[in-house]
Amino acid sequence: MTPSPATPPASDDAVLSARNIAKSYGNVHALKGVNFDIHRGKVTTLFGENGAGKSTLMKILSGVVTPTSGDIVLDGEVVQFSSASDARDCGISIIHQELSLAPNLSVRDNIFMGREIRTATGVDFAEEARQARALMADLEEDIDPMTLVEDLRLGQQQIVEIARALSVDSRILIMDEPTSALSATEVEVLFKVIRDLTSRGVSIVYISHHLEEALQITDYAVVLRDGAMTANAEAKDIDLEWIVRNMVGENFDLGSPPTGYAFGETALSIENVSVTDASGSGYSVVDRLSLEVKAGEIVCIYGLMGAGRTELLEAVAGRMPLSGGRVIVEGDDITRLSIAQRIDRGLVLVPEDRQRDGLVQTMSVGQNLSLASIASFTSRMLMSRSGEQAVVNEAIRKVHIKTDGGSAAIGSLSGGNQQKVVIGKMLATNPRVILLDEPSRGIDIGAKAEVFRLLSERAAKGLAVVFSTSEVAECLSIAHRVVVMRRGKISAQFGANVSKEEIMAASGEAVHL
Amino acid sequence: MASSVTTPPRSGLFRDGFDLGRLLLEGRAFFALIAIIVVFSFLSPYYFSVSNFLIMSSHVAIYGILAIGMLLVILNGGIDLSVGSTLGLAGVVAGFLMQGVTLNALGVVLYPPIWVVVLLVCALGAFVGMINGILIARFKVPAFVATLGVMYVARGFALLMTNGLTYNNLGGKAELGNTGFDWLGFNRLAGIPIGVVVLVVLALIGSLVLNRSAFGRWLYSTGGNERAAELSGVPVKKVQVAVYMLSGICAAIAGLILSSQLTSAGPTAGTSYELTAIAAVVIGGAALTGGRGNIRGTLLGAFVIGFLSDGLVIIGISSYWQTVFTGAVIVLAVLLNAVQYRRRVKKTTETDGPSASLQPTGKGLTANATHGKIAS
Numbered sequence: 001m002t003p004s005p006a007t008p009p010a011s012d013d014a015v016l017s018a019r020n021i022a023k024s025y026g027n028v029h030a031l032k033g034v035n036f037d038i039h040r041g042k043v044t045t046l047f048g049e050n051g052a053g054k055s056t057l058m059k060i061l062s063g064v065v066t067p068t069s070g071d072i073v074l075d076g077e078v079v080q081f082s083s084a085s086d087a088r089d090c091g092i093s094i095i096h097q098e099l100s101l102a103p104n105l106s107v108r109d110n111i112f113m114g115r116e117i118r119t120a121t122g123v124d125f126a127e128e129a130r131q132a133r134a135l136m137a138d139l140e141e142d143i144d145p146m147t148l149v150e151d152l153r154l155g156q157q158q159i160v161e162i163a164r165a166l167s168v169d170s171r172i173l174i175m176d177e178p179t180s181a182l183s184a185t186e187v188e189v190l191f192k193v194i195r196d197l198t199s200r201g202v203s204i205v206y207i208s209h210h211l212e213e214a215l216q217i218t219d220y221a222v223v224l225r226d227g228a229m230t231a232n233a234e235a236k237d238i239d240l241e242w243i244v245r246n247m248v249g250e251n252f253d254l255g256s257p258p259t260g261y262a263f264g265e266t267a268l269s270i271e272n273v274s275v276t277d278a279s280g281s282g283y284s285v286v287d288r289l290s291l292e293v294k295a296g297e298i299v300c301i302y303g304l305m306g307a308g309r310t311e312l313l314e315a316v317a318g319r320m321p322l323s324g325g326r327v328i329v330e331g332d333d334i335t336r337l338s339i340a341q342r343i344d345r346g347l348v349l350v351p352e353d354r355q356r357d358g359l360v361q362t363m364s365v366g367q368n369l370s371l372a373s374i375a376s377f378t379s380r381m382l383m384s385r386s387g388e389q390a391v392v393n394e395a396i397r398k399v400h401i402k403t404d405g406g407s408a409a410i411g412s413l414s415g416g417n418q419q420k421v422v423i424g425k426m427l428a429t430n431p432r433v434i435l436l437d438e439p440s441r442g443i444d445i446g447a448k449a450e451v452f453r454l455l456s457e458r459a460a461k462g463l464a465v466v467f468s469t470s471e472v473a474e475c476l477s478i479a480h481r482v483v484v485m486r487r488g489k490i491s492a493q494f495g496a497n498v499s500k501e502e503i504m505a506a507s508g509e510a511v512h513l
Numbered sequence: 514m515a516s517s518v519t520t521p522p523r524s525g526l527f528r529d530g531f532d533l534g535r536l537l538l539e540g541r542a543f544f545a546l547i548a549i550i551v552v553f554s555f556l557s558p559y560y561f562s563v564s565n566f567l568i569m570s571s572h573v574a575i576y577g578i579l580a581i582g583m584l585l586v587i588l589n590g591g592i593d594l595s596v597g598s599t600l601g602l603a604g605v606v607a608g609f610l611m612q613g614v615t616l617n618a619l620g621v622v623l624y625p626p627i628w629v630v631v632l633l634v635c636a637l638g639a640f641v642g643m644i645n646g647i648l649i650a651r652f653k654v655p656a657f658v659a660t661l662g663v664m665y666v667a668r669g670f671a672l673l674m675t676n677g678l679t680y681n682n683l684g685g686k687a688e689l690g691n692t693g694f695d696w697l698g699f700n701r702l703a704g705i706p707i708g709v710v711v712l713v714v715l716a717l718i719g720s721l722v723l724n725r726s727a728f729g730r731w732l733y734s735t736g737g738n739e740r741a742a743e744l745s746g747v748p749v750k751k752v753q754v755a756v757y758m759l760s761g762i763c764a765a766i767a768g769l770i771l772s773s774q775l776t777s778a779g780p781t782a783g784t785s786y787e788l789t790a791i792a793a794v795v796i797g798g799a800a801l802t803g804g805r806g807n808i809r810g811t812l813l814g815a816f817v818i819g820f821l822s823d824g825l826v827i828i829g830i831s832s833y834w835q836t837v838f839t840g841a842v843i844v845l846a847v848l849l850n851a852v853q854y855r856r857r858v859k860k861t862t863e864t865d866g867p868s869a870s871l872q873p874t875g876k877g878l879t880a881n882a883t884h885g886k887i888a889s
Contacts, residue, residue, distance in 0.1 A: 362737035362804030
């Protein structure tokens with residue numbers, strides 16, 4: 001699929017421009033004089049690794065943060081936003097990466113939260129419901145406006161978030177990672193909506209870590225690196241390689257499967273495992289699935305949202321109960337063991353959502369790193385400080401976390417480094433099998449490559465690695481074997497030389513996007 | 514390395530300057546205590562004397578011991594409303610045991626020695642706490658509701674045991690070998706009331722447990738993020754039950770000391786003390802959401818409340834005003850907590866640098882033994 005055909009450059013004027021925008025926090029320069037234009041009725045995508053300054057720039061454009069210096073020019077006039085509502089009044093709205101919905105309210109109430117349609121006698125719920133239904137129809141999503149948001153899956157919640165932004169008639173819509181939880185079909189619908197919006201003259205600013213996807217929708221590409229703009233081009237003139245080169249400043253790939261050693265014995269054996277849906281519907285999200293992984297082998301599990309990847313990995317790790325089947329690690333049946341006992345036997349999980357399940361925000365980097373291996377430096381009831389420091393130092397060195405001795409607050413690290421903390425914490429227990437649920441979620445491409453390199457190094461030393469992903473490109477990196485899941489079952493297995501099309505076809509995903 | 518460009522150069526230097534605002538904010542409980550002592554010393558000639566400090570400290574000991582138990586629960590992200598009732602029940606049970614236990618079947622009356630009474634009462638506190646813990650950890654009853662229910666039940670049992678009356682004779686008899694209950698409330702070690710000694714010992718043990726034991730780390734991690742702790746192999750349910758048991762034991766110890774100080778054990782003793790304990794923990798800087806707080810702060814909080822209310826008594830202000838002042842101090846403390854945590858969040862996100870540099874790991878959570886002593 002190619003970018004949308006070039007429309008006449010007549011409408012090619014800038015609706016919103018950043019002029020020498022700089023933002024400093026103390027000695028840290030988040031932005032160093034960025035210039036860029038948002039084109040009227042076009043999609044402008046910002047590319048850049050975590051920490052490149054994308055979010056800061058978007059916060060400035062949407063009025064959340066005021067710049068240290070520089071101007072924002074809206075329709076040829078310099079404007080100053082002192083708050084997000086200032087920006088909204090000028091027709092700029094933003095879809096944040098983190099969902100900001102009230103789970104206890106219905107879809108309708110969320111869409112109109114704070115902007116209820118009022119009449120003399122109260123709120124016009126019927127009209128709200130009608131508009132909500134129309135928005136859902138635009139987004140081709142079969143969600144009843146009265147459904148509670150907490151009953152929706154993550155992807156649908158994101159649709160609601162998008163619907164809310166669409167319900168405000170804005171001239172400029174900023175989308176920060178809108179597709180991170182969407183399935184391929186939903187992304188396709190979103191793109192259709194975006195094209196529809198641009199044809200009506202709405203300007204879109206798009207941010208995504210999913211480069212290929214973003215390249216399909218965008219008209220203009222702006223690349224940020226280290227707080228400065230490094231490149232700027234029309235989408236028709238560029239390709240993926242160009243983006244990556246400008247983002248990271250060098251060529252690289254996500255790696256290839258480690259070779260030069262023989263796999264060991266079977267490390268993890270999953271036999272006929274079933275998991276029942278947590279909501280109590282009785283539906284099996286994982287359905288009699290069997291999988292064997294040998295020591296030293298890297299297996300990638302690919303599947304769409306809702307294919308059962310997360311449930312499978314969490315059930316194997318002991319987080320969710322099995323409704324049937326067995327899990328065997330190095331010959332021992334661990335089906336009935338607690339999470340702590342499974343960690344002792346060498347089976348660990350790096351969860352999908354590192355903020356919610358991976359990190360303790362109130363503790364330091366070091367305390368997070370040592371959390372899973374406290375026993376290794378505790379004797380006679382007391383922890384040894386030097387023992388702990390040794391564990392922390394080794395973890396920091398092995399997974400290359402950029403921090404000092406580990407006393408920094410966990411929130412001060414970038415997303416990629418936070419993910420490395422979660423991985424480092426689990427690797428510090430010296431596991432035999434490591435399960436990683438979407439280890440690349442929300443981290444930049446450089447950190448992603450590092451994580452994969454780290455995993456292949458450990459695999460070469462005999463660690464069995466199972467990771468799940470929703471990006472096909474990642475299946476084709478370090479995995480020796482690609483397992484495709486669809487509706488709780490394995491729909492296909494491939495060797496390392498599989499093509500993207502084969503994987504996507506097996507997952508039930510439309511090959512044409 | 515590919516991503517090295519993304520990380521801004523960081524150094525811990527620019528935040529090491531002397532920041533009076535931050536110092537006042539983080540040491541607020543300590544400065545508040547100093548301010549209270551200075552103000553009351555001016556207002557009353559009787560306030561600033563060693564003997565008065567010792568008397569006030571023995572009052573503080575009751576709240577302080579409850580607050581140490583409460584801190585553990587709050588670090589876990591819970592709340593324990595039952596400690597006041599447990600304190601009352603502990604006193605009544607101690608009184609009951611002192612009167613002798615009649616075993617009809619054997620036709621004898623048992624007079625357990627004091628150390629047995631103390632052990633049984635502590636076991637009772639642990640049992641009450643275990644009920645709280647099991648309700649909360651196993652049956653997923655919200656901590657507020659579970660401990661509220663247990664608060665009523667424990668108070669009810671205390672009233673039932675005495676029919677609402679008070680045990681006034683806790684002296685024991687020399688020939689029965691059960692004298693010495695007054696030791697807890699009246700004796701002194703090197704001039705320091707036993708209650709205060711117990712408080713200091715519990716604080717030292719508490720600091721050691723929180724900072725140096727695996728249990729302490731488990732507690733901080735379950736309070737900070739239970740899901741992450743569980744996936745890291747922390748036995749989150751056991752930790753939860755344990756903190757309520759420890760809180761119950763602290764309440765029982767406080768009950769013993771209080772009834773010894775009063776030389777009587779009444780079923781209504783300790784009413785609303787749970788709120789004072791919560792206030793002490795909050796004034797000490799702990800977050801009610803869990804994961805943040807330490808023993809040193811909690812002790813300071815207890816001393817702030819105790820020294821303030823005793824000071825108001827000494828200068829002869831109506832007890833109604835005391836209530837107003839105590840309330841104001843609590844609200845102010847929570848307000849400052851909010852300011853502090855907001856600043857902390859801002860700091861970490863804005864500078865993108867380490868917020869607690871130049872410290873080796875494991876010392877980030879600062880309550881430790883020597884600091885515990887300063888407060889007493």
